[in-house]
Amino acid sequence: MEMLIDIASWVLLLGGSVFILIGAIGLIRLPDMFSRMHGAGIIDTMGALMLFAGMMLQAGLTMVSVKIFLIILFLMFTSPTTTHALARAALDAGQEPIRDDDPTDEIELALMRELEEERKRLSKT
Amino acid sequence: MFSAAALAILVTMLLVLIRAYKGPTVYDRILAVNSFGTLTMLLISVYGFLTDRPEFLDITMVYALINFIGTIAVSKFVRFGDLAPPVPENDPGDI
Amino acid sequence: MIHALSLGGALGILWLLLSGIFEAWLLALGFGSIIVIVIIANRMDVIDHEGHPIHISWRALLFWPWLAWEIVKANIDVAKVILHPKLPITPKVLHIKASQVTELGHVFYANSITLTPGTVTLKLINGAMDIHALTPSSIEGLLTGEMDRRVHDVEGMADGTVEVKKNV
Structure with a gap:
């Protein structure tokens, strides 16, 4: 049993390491500031989540786990807020996201219509 | 195993710093520094486990708070050039 | 009122979890801090269904x-x-x-x-x-x-x- 928990925590730690590396690669490779936010998002969500989960498994059911859980909770509340604040600041300063307005427009419109009907149905009931 | 994670975090920090150095706009740099803060939190925690001193998690918690407030403050400062709220001159405010 | 109580309860649980020491003096300090924070939050008008969405x-x-x-x-x-x-x-x-x-x-x-x-x-x-x-x-x-x-x-x-x- 202890062996299994050890293996699981190793897998989580290694997975988290891989994901933060991918996030950093995204931060470097992606073309503009708004798409780089998605790379930072990977570090903030999946990478941190997996690394902290691996540490939690190593710590077991102790006060340490509770603290890590609190940290995770705090991170999950704050990271979208900071991203949003940064995006607003960048938009206000006149930064324009690179757009690719070609292939999925029709899918988008069809799905939008569907969504609108769904909403009307919801508001009637 | 924790040392492998610590190594990965350090390499990631290096990559993020490259973006903070290169970043064409100031917003790229803020984004990179925010990620760097998250990675610092992770590194502090992992280091705590590596040296068997889980008290380091308290520092992580404080660092999370500072990172959050710091990024918001810098974003606001860059946006308004001022940390006070942009209120009209004759507005008495809430209290 | 219910939101103030729930905020105080959450802060109390947080204090106990983070300190983990059950001495009378420290518990009294924690209780005092919680009271002060709830009063300040009340003065800032952030205790409502948005600031503390228990529902x-x-x-x-x-x-x-x-x-x-x-x-x-x-x-x-x-x-x-x-x-x-x-x-x-x-x-x-x-x-x-x-x-x-x-x-x-x-x-x-x-x-x-x-x-x-x-x-x-x-x-x-x-x-x-x-x-x-x-x-x-x-x-x-x-x-x-x-x-x-x-x-x-x-x-x-x-x-x-x-x-x-x-x-x-």
């Missing part, structure tokens, strides 16, 4: 596991795109109207969107959102509106009761 807490707890699974799926999707040698991204800015009623619901939805990589909320004004989406599958996941529906369920009605839907 959605249980449904939010049920929502989070689903959100976590969505985050994992979106992460794998974006990671694949980033590691792809050709970098096949299709960045778009979508305009979406949220179906939630209260501002709390809007914020809940916007933050859930931002938490799943591949979609970032850029602007949120009265439930109208501008969303930056990176990959085709993230765009589709957004436009199916499943998250919107689930957040709407979490939010319930503005007065805290749960909306009963007939034809689901």
Whole structure:
């Protein structure tokens, strides 16, 4: 049993390491500031989540786990807020996201219509 | 195993710093520094486990708070050039 | 009043968890800090159903596991795109109207969107959102509106009761 928990925590730690590396690669490779936010998002969500989960498994059911859980909770509340604040600041300063307005427009419109009907149905009931 | 994670975090920090150095706009740099803060939190925690001193998690918690407030403050400062709220001159405010 | 009590309770639990020392002097210090914080928060006028949303807490707890699974799926999707040698991204800015009623619901939805990589909320004004989406599958996941529906369920009605839907 202890062996299994050890293996699981190793897998989580290694997975988290891989994901933060991918996030950093995204931060470097992606073309503009708004798409780089998605790379930072990977570090903030999946990478941190997996690394902290691996540490939690190593710590077991102790006060340490509770603290890590609190940290995770705090991170999950704050990271979208900071991203949003940064995006607003960048938009206000006149930064324009690179757009690719070609292939999925029709899918988008069809799905939008569907969504609108769904909403009307919801508001009637 | 924790040392492998610590190594990965350090390499990631290096990559993020490259973006903070290169970043064409100031917003790229803020984004990179925010990620760097998250990675610092992770590194502090992992280091705590590596040296068997889980008290380091308290520092992580404080660092999370500072990172959050710091990024918001810098974003606001860059946006308004001022940390006070942009209120009209004759507005008495809430209290 | 109930929100002030729940804020005090949450702060008390937080204090006990973080200190872990049960001496009379330290407990008294903690109690004093909690009282001061609740008074200050009350003076700042942040104790209400928005600052401390206890009416959605249980449904939010049920929502989070689903959100976590969505985050994992979106992460794998974006990671694949980033590691792809050709970098096949299709960045778009979508305009979406949220179906939630209260501002709390809007914020809940916007933050859930931002938490799943591949979609970032850029602007949120009265439930109208501008969303930056990176990959085709993230765009589709957004436009199916499943998250919107689930957040709407979490939010319930503005007065805290749960909306009963007939034809689901």
